[in-house]
Amino acid sequence: MSSKINNATLYLMSFSAGLVVANLYYNQPLLDQIARSFHVSEAEVSHVALSTQLGYALGLLFIIPLGDKVSNKKILDIDFLVMIIALFITAFSPSLSTLIISSFLVGFTSSIPQLFVPMAAHLAHAENRGRAIGIVMSGLLIGILGSRTLSGLIGEQFGWRRVYVIAAIAMMVLYWILRWKLPRIDPAYKGTYKALMRSIAGYVKEDATIRLAALRGALAFAGLSAFWTTLVFLMKDSFGYGSGVTGAFGLVGIVGAVAASLVGKWNDRIGRRPILITSGILLLLSWGILWESEHSILGLILGVILIDLGMQALHITNQNIIFSKYPEARNRINTIYMVSFFIGGAIGTSIGAVSYELAGWHGVSMLGIGLTLVLLVIIFSKRTVEWSGEQIK
Structure with missing residues (x-):
């Protein structure tokens, strides 16, 4: 690869991103177990996932x-x-409230993989930036999806608490590997932390391209989070399956995650706007299939493949757009985008659980369809593109 970053470092960052971000998603296939453990409702236990994402x-x-x-x-x-x-x-954790607080801290500290994405963008040459982002994102996304499978299987066999003991030990080992192998980077910024944070608001205010990418990401991830949060309840209510089968759906979604590196290459070759349009259409198609799949495992499998593929194509393209600007501030630009992204996810988690309680799986599917339609309006709207000043080829 013609780049300032070697493949060994790039794949270490990819692996580490996946392993750390997995901490955020272990709880999703376990929510039903946790609810029974603390004798609380589905809506109450969804606060565990919500607090993790807010953290x-x-x-x-x-x-x-x-x-x-x-x-x-x-x-x-x-x-x-x-x-x-x-x-x-x-x-x-002895109580749900303790679990919610500790889950918030797990989420807060598990943001560290987002240092690796701008690092890859910074170290790669411009013509290979999409590929570098795609490789790191592949690891991150495989971690997100594989974590559900792993926690579902371990939780079903040994209980949900054992999942977090194993995760803590894994983080101890990973820390020493990163201390040993990850190159040290000393940034050039010399201002105060207050000035650093104030500059973030400046980028939000001044650059509509960043705002628009953040909005696209938030809408898509809200739908995806609603899906994964409520899937465990659907599997129990419609099929009688436990966390092991629910978590196994993460393996299906890895198809979309593996495609992330390919999407990065396509960004470098065929342009970004066609990929944005295609990703929106894939998301809408996936939600249509999921609507019809309340009692169909095969339909759910197809829906998972398409929703993850559409999500990752949109996400990587958004990042490639924003990382092409302000090379000295890529971490701050990534902060703007990812904060919006996960606020969208947290809202989707909360509204998704309520939608399921009120209207079942069709309520969740309608939520996803509505969010995706808004996303498509934004992608296709000439007025929105003109307003943003976005130049996406």
């Missing part, structure tokens, strides 16, 4: 901008310490 969004807001100011090794030292403690507290 992640705030971690992105307050930790990731430091990548433009503080050495990556210093950030790792503090972040991993808090993360490991939070995972152990989660494993031994």
